[in-house]
Amino acid sequence: MTALTRRSFLATTAAGLAATALPAFAAPTTFKHGAFEVTVVSDGHLVLPVSFLATDAPQKERDAVFKEAGLSGPQYNSPTNVTLLRRDNELILIDMGSGGRFMPTAGRLWDNLQAAGIDKSKITKVIFTHGHPDHLWGAVDEFDELQIPNATFHVAANEWNFWEGDNALRGLPPERAGFVTGARRNYAALKDRVKMMKPGDEVVPGVHVLDTPGHTQGHVSLALAGGDGLIIAGDVLTHAIVSFRYPQWRPAADHVPDQAVATRKKLLDRLATDRSRLIGFHLPYPGHGMVERKDGAYRFVSVA
């Protein structure tokens, strides 16, 4: 695990901003999948230390793949792709972005939706992959009030219990205590409208909850019916080259690294075997693609 304090994390991030233009409006991408209309909306991007991508990788392989991926500086921009599903009368948001309190380069979801003519008050359901800031903190506004107070919020019971339980403080590096405070603040705002879910559940017809733990204790992905399937994978695969070629490497953001590695390998195998579509929250916008086997590992192939 990288020795990184919350202060240095934020300072590094702030320093990176001088060289990082704030994201402009990005028009959402929409395509059909089975009975669903799928729209990917950008929440902007995160600015992260490159060292986050592989904490324990052999130096030689790491240098080579970072060079190939254009990761030459100390930081990189990680896209944040929020998925919106439309089916009949349901408008379902998968994750809610960062909101205004995580990083100045993120939290663009609501503006981007509005600019695209999508009325957020029409969203009927929200399904969370996990409780990290870039997926959950957009639930509330600057007054800690829900952005969409009439929606129903679906949270994996294991994830809710992790953040609300004592293990959240014991089980995370102390510099991430702010993540616990933030998760609890957002969960408190939505607790009267929350429905717990568990792997195997069908939240709406054609949307199944997939057990993909490790990135966080209760991390889930969503499997959409139709064609060869479409998996909205949250943070199982966070980099378009590194996560696919070296699924065994341990990103700093994974809470339970060995479990995250096992989950990553299992999901890659499933995606390559089934030829399913994939949407990755942190893959290059819009994060939509497929997985192919290559040289004993995998590669990500974007789909326009």
Ligand SMILES: [Zn+2]
């Ligand atoms: Zn994330």
